[in-house]
Amino acid sequence: MTAAVPHPSTTPTPRTAKRSVGAALLLGAAGAALVLLASGRTWSEGSAPAAQGSLAEQASGQDVTALPGALAVVGLAALVAVFAVRGAGRLVVAVLLALSGAGTVAAALTGADDTSALEEKAARVAGNTQATIGDVSHTAWPWVAVVGGVLLFLAGLLAVRYGRRWPAMSGRYERDGTPRPSRPRAPVDPDRPEELWKALDRGEDPTGGAGR
Secondary structure, eight states, X not given: OOOOOOOOOOSOOHHHHHHHHHHHHHHHHHHHHHHHHHHTSEEEEEEEEETTEEEEEEEEHHHHOSHHHHHHHHHHHHHHHTTTOOHXXXXXXXHHHHHHHHHHHHHHHHHTTOOHHHHXXXXXXXXXXXXXXXXXXXOSHHHHHHHHHHHHHHHHHHHHHHGGXXXXXXXXXXXXXXXXXXXXXXXXXXXXXXXHHHHHHTTOOTTSSOOO
C-alpha cells in the first residue's frame, strides 16, 4: 500500500504574497507613470494648409484622447486603495485596477492612428471646416501608453490573485488580529486640581477607588 502524495496547497505562502505586493506596486506605479508621460507627448504630426503654404501641426495624447491619462489616475488610486480596504472591497478595487489597465490599452490602441485631432487643428488654422491634413505621421508614444496599460493590468491581476493575503494599512499594528494593549495611565497627582477634574471627566476615581 503506497502512501498518498499530498497535493501542494493552492493557498499563497506568506513569501509569495510578500513578493506579489512588491511586484504589484512596481508594475502599477511604473504603468501609471508611463501612461501619464505618454499622454503629454506628441502622438501625431502633419501639415495644415495656410495662407502662405502649409503649417506644421502636432497632436498630443491629450489632444487625441484624454481617456488613457484619466484611467491611469484611476488605476493609481485603486492601487493605493487596495491596501486601505479588506475582504470583498479589496477584490472590487483590484478588479477596478485591472479594468483601468485594460481600458488604457484599448484607448491607446484606438488613438495610435487617429487623425481627428490633427484635422480639427487644420480646420482652425485654415478657417475652413473642410480643410484636410497632409503628411501625417505617428510617433511611438501611443505604444508607450499601451505598455503602461499592460503593466497596470498585470498589477490588477496580481491584486485579484494574491490581494486577500496582503496586509492592510493598519496591518503592522494588528498583525494577529488582537487589539493593541492600552497604555497604562499615570497616577493622578492630588496636588494638581486639573488632573483631578480630567480623571472625573474620564469616569475615574481620582482617590484610587474603582471607576464608574
